[in-house]
Amino acid sequence: MHYLEEIKSVARVVLIIAHGSRIRSIMLAASDMQMTNGDYVYFAFEPFQNPQVVGNMTWRSGNLDGRDEDARMAFRSLFKISPPVRYEENPEYRNFTQAIKQLTNEKYGYPLSDQEEVSPSAMAYYFATSIYGQVVSEMAKSGSGGDPHDGAAVSRLMWNRTYTILGQEIFINVSGDRESDWVLSQPDVNGNFKPIMEYSARQRILQPSRDPLDNSIRQIVWPNKRSSPPLNEPLCGYRGTKCVSGDGGGRNTVGGVVADVLQGTASWQQGSPIQNALNSTVDLIQQFFSVFNQYRRILHI
Structure with missing residues (x-):
């Protein structure tokens, strides 16, 4: 070569x-x-x-x-x-991904073995939706009058925070990027x-x-x-x-x-x-x- x-x-x-x-x-x-x-x-x-x-x-x-x-x-x-694979040891995460594998096989005919991971892209969409829901819920409970339709404002509330979802820590830095x-x-x-x-x-x-x-x-x-x-x-x-x-x-x-x-x-x-x-x-x-x-x-x- x-x-x-x-x-x-x-x-x-x-x-x-x-x-x-x-x-x-x-x-x-x-x-x-x-x-x-x-x-x-x-x-x-x-x-x-x-x-x-x-x-x-x-x-x-x-x-x-x-x-x-x-x-x-x-x-x-x-x-x-x-x-890291340590989050896969979390029962909540493992049960969730097993459900995805079952749905993927039954509905789309795409089987995944126990050794294969669910695509990180699919999991990233789930994490993003969960974070969005958490932040919008916080806006509603705080009574601050924030507009959930203001994407820029909602996005800024996500920055510089760590979220725990399905036993995995998701870190969003001060610039709004996820760091792994x-x-x-x-x-x-x-x-x-x-x-x-x-x-x-x-x-x-x-x-x-x-x-x-x-x-x-x-x-x-x-x-x-x-x-x-x-x-x-x-x-x-x-x-x-x-x-x-x-x-x-x-x-x-x-x-x-x-x-x-x-x-x-x-x-x-x-x-x-x-x-x-x-x-x-x-x-x-x-x-x-x-x-x-x-x-x-x-x-x-």
């Missing part, structure tokens, strides 16, 4: 937005080009779980091409960004994606995930001999032109700082340059997740 050759000369962090069924072939191609040895990091976006719509992001193919093991190893360099929570996942030793970081849009907090079995903090596993994140740029530059004779020293990288933040192992003194760097790094990561909120709004999901 020619674009992987281009990436070699300009980047070490790769963002993939593609159908889930394409991720495996992309990662295998990267593996064939020696780009999954720990010197590159890949992020893929999964807006929701529905193989019929967004594909299935997995290395498994039933070994039809004899390369499942190669794919599993390549996926060690891949991180998945997706919405995100989860960063990485394959475990068996190749199954497990959450390692969680981003709260309302609190603007990025924090490590915990293992539900023992409540321990999950650690990022870097697939290289150093067991550390790759350099943001090779020591001699992407094209090998930045090295001078005798210059073999290391280089401080944002990647190294990010690793400390994500794994919760950094230590510093208040007000120190290290703390300032870490704070800046957290802001950058949060901005990175915000990009996906913008992308989600563009796709109306």
